[in-house]
Amino acid sequence: MRWLLVLMAFLVFAPSSIAQCVTVADLLLSPDNFDNQKVVVVGEVLGILYRGEKAWVNIENGEYQIGIWCETRMLENLKVTADYRHRGDIVEVIGIFHKACPEHGGDPDIHAENLAVLERGYEISREINWWLMTLSLILLALGLFLTVKLRYREKRALPYWY
Amino acid sequence: MTACALLELLCVTEREMELKHAILVAALLWLAAPFFGSLPLWFSGQYAFLDSFFETTSGLTTTGLTLTQHADLLPKSINFLRHLLQFVGGVGVVVISLCIFGRTQISSFLMFKGEAREAGIRPSIVKTSRRILGIALTFLALGTVLFTLAGITEGQKPGDAVFDGLNHTMAAYSTGGFSTHSQNMLYYHSALVEIVALVLMILGSLNFNLHYAILTGRRGEMVKDIEIKVFLVFLITGGLLVGFYLSRSFHSSAFTIFRKGFFHVISAQTTTGFQTVPPSYTIYLWPVPVLVLLSILMIVGGSANSTSGGIKNLRLGILFKSLLLEIRKTFLPSSAVVVETYHHLGENPITETVIRGAAVVTLSYLLLLGFGTLVTTSFGYPFHASLFETASALANTGLSCGVTSPSMPSILKLTYIFLMWAGRLEIIAIFVLLGFIFLQLRRILP
Numbered sequence: 001m002r003w004l005l006v007l008m009a010f011l012v013f014a015p016s017s018i019a020q021c022v023t024v025a026d027l028l029l030s031p032d033n034f035d036n037q038k039v040v041v042v043g044e045v046l047g048i049l050y051r052g053e054k055a056w057v058n059i060e061n062g063e064y065q066i067g068i069w070c071e072t073r074m075l076e077n078l079k080v081t082a083d084y085r086h087r088g089d090i091v092e093v094i095g096i097f098h099k100a101c102p103e104h105g106g107d108p109d110i111h112a113e114n115l116a117v118l119e120r121g122y123e124i125s126r127e128i129n130w131w132l133m134t135l136s137l138i139l140l141a142l143g144l145f146l147t148v149k150l151r152y153r154e155k156r157a158l159p160y161w162y
Numbered sequence: 163m164t165a166c167a168l169l170e171l172l173c174v175t176e177r178e179m180e181l182k183h184a185i186l187v188a189a190l191l192w193l194a195a196p197f198f199g200s201l202p203l204w205f206s207g208q209y210a211f212l213d214s215f216f217e218t219t220s221g222l223t224t225t226g227l228t229l230t231q232h233a234d235l236l237p238k239s240i241n242f243l244r245h246l247l248q249f250v251g252g253v254g255v256v257v258i259s260l261c262i263f264g265r266t267q268i269s270s271f272l273m274f275k276g277e278a279r280e281a282g283i284r285p286s287i288v289k290t291s292r293r294i295l296g297i298a299l300t301f302l303a304l305g306t307v308l309f310t311l312a313g314i315t316e317g318q319k320p321g322d323a324v325f326d327g328l329n330h331t332m333a334a335y336s337t338g339g340f341s342t343h344s345q346n347m348l349y350y351h352s353a354l355v356e357i358v359a360l361v362l363m364i365l366g367s368l369n370f371n372l373h374y375a376i377l378t379g380r381r382g383e384m385v386k387d388i389e390i391k392v393f394l395v396f397l398i399t400g401g402l403l404v405g406f407y408l409s410r411s412f413h414s415s416a417f418t419i420f421r422k423g424f425f426h427v428i429s430a431q432t433t434t435g436f437q438t439v440p441p442s443y444t445i446y447l448w449p450v451p452v453l454v455l456l457s458i459l460m461i462v463g464g465s466a467n468s469t470s471g472g473i474k475n476l477r478l479g480i481l482f483k484s485l486l487l488e489i490r491k492t493f494l495p496s497s498a499v500v501v502e503t504y505h506h507l508g509e510n511p512i513t514e515t516v517i518r519g520a521a522v523v524t525l526s527y528l529l530l531l532g533f534g535t536l537v538t539t540s541f542g543y544p545f546h547a548s549l550f551e552t553a554s555a556l557a558n559t560g561l562s563c564g565v566t567s568p569s570m571p572s573i574l575k576l577t578y579i580f581l582m583w584a585g586r587l588e589i590i591a592i593f594v595l596l597g598f599i600f601l602q603l604r605r606i607l608p
Binding site: 028029031047049055064100105142146 | 164167168170171205231232234235236237238316317318322343344345348349350351352353412413414415417418419421422438439440442443446447
């Protein structure tokens, strides 16, 4: 009988305490389903904005992005933010999702309880396209030459309104 | 640059440029420039060709609708180019509207007051361009400093803050709306950054004539000008209504409603397109009346001779005054002569020509809005989303509720390219271009 009571209590309280694994798209496309609930989200770190003891970490998952409001001590392991030359750290965030956070001007956000680095970011090697580089330089040189030539021609015979 | 220089060298004529030539050149330039401008984006491998053409058209017309999915991951050079296109397009359109469209019968009241109408078009363009560039570069420097300081205050690295500051100033002042971040202004989660953006958006949407008047000491124009009055009427009415409908949605506090509502009302009315909510929120969570109200504000637009799009406050002010004039006439004897004026850098009479010009442009905008909405709905999008996105493209705004994406049908992309182009040139140029094509065809065909 005691076991049955424990099981019932677990079933009643479990949804509010166990985090649901979701994508950022789930949160932003169906925010009503997850408002004020604990969620687990995985995403690539796009940028960090430090605000004293706290910080905003913007993460991207697929085509969607969201801001994570967390304590700066959680960011000690974060090293790489994403840009053209870098793959950002992949993090797993556990926290409370707010459809329109009253504390942050109505922004959709997650107040993080835990933030863990799943995969370390790295530098992406980008090769130069020499064909395009050569073409660009030729066009630049041609453009500059013609502009200077035109300027010289105009200066020789300045119009009345110049 | 090379193409322009080659044209200048090879296509030489002794003839003085006439108004029809200037309009034709403007119309074709706004098609040719996106083509050449799209090449770097296409070569970067980040976009398909049509997408790069769309993006460049959106940039040069200062629209801000984007097909970029991961703006944060773009090379810095490409991101800079996108924003530079908006700045160049914004300054360019003011020059064209002051020097070329201002001379047409249809919008004769838009002429730059400082210029002699009798002066040739080319000298006028050169002189006006210098003045406008001077003003624009001053605001660019000022805006970059403000955005940078705001970014650093809100926890950004100084290097990133400067880069973002420069790009966002170009986007805000040209009322473009591109951002270096996929989240747009939401990336910062900052009221301070939003305030800086608001100031620059409003400055960009004000008439350059007014900038010039204020800079030369005529500060009284600020309170007397009909454009400012119309702008404030729409801002206050639109703001209150948007606030009312948002208060009935999921936003709980008055501060949140004010921050989200006011920012988007200004963004829509100045036709900038900066957003602080995800596009999915706009379409799924915001009440439909909010979308309709924002669409109306986008179509109303900012001031004439500014970087903003839309019908323009001046035209709507004139139409409203002409409506009052007609009502007054009905109560007066038929022999009475009634003269109505509007204040725009001095008192100007409301003549038949002025009313006709304003009415033609307004009607054309509404027809194109209907056309674009119809095309969008035919692809299965909801009516309110279609209206919103079409208004955004036509008024060169850039607010999106998610219709604009790389996966949208190519015909819709082409439709929006046409709308952005037509809206930017205030539709007048299209009439002239079509007339020119018609005349040429009539000459060729028996």
